[in-house]
Amino acid sequence: MTTATxxxxxxxxxxxxxxxxxxxxxxxxxxxxxxxxxETLSAADREHTLFVLEGTGSAQAGTTTVDLTAGTAxxxxxxxxxxxxxxxxxxxxxxxxxxxxSASAGSLSPTVEEADAQ
Numbered sequence: 513m514t515t516a517t518x519x520x521x522x523x524x525x526x527x528x529x530x531x532x533x534x535x536x537x538x539x540x541x542x543x544x545x546x547x548x549x550x551e552t553l554s555a556a557d558r559e560h561t562l563f564v565l566e567g568t569g570s571a572q573a574g575t576t577t578v579d580l581t582a583g584t585a586x587x588x589x590x591x592x593x594x595x596x597x598x599x600x601x602x603x604x605x606x607x608x609x610x611x612x613x614s615a616s617a618g619s620l621s622p623t624v625e626e627a628d629a630q
Contacts, residue, residue, distance in 0.1 A: 527540050537610055540607070545603045545604075549597070558611050558612065559610045560607065563584070564585075566602070566603070566604040567582070572595045573588070
């Protein structure tokens with residue numbers, strides 16, 4: 513019999529899912545970017561998906577920029593990069609990373625770089 517694991521992401525902020533799941537999910541976290549703060553996600557060794565919980569901001573991949581509002585979901589396929597920026601107020605989102613069959617197994621190096629938006 514399998515048991516469920518309950519995690520309070522609001523309290524811990526981030527969880528390494530490889531310790532409890534055997535599928536492609538690697539990491540889940542809730543991120544809060546302060547006003548004008550940015551974070552760059554790289555999909556060099558895993559894919560990413562995020563869901564905006566509160567606030568407004570933008571996501572930029574290459575020359576494409578889209579507005580982010582509560583309820584917006586964004587995905588980043590293997591090989592891409594994307595910068596998430598908070599607007600004039602904070603931006604809060606759920607972020608999950610997923611290993612892909614073509615990505616190198618066992619690589620759990622950090623894929624997130626934080627930067628201040630200027």
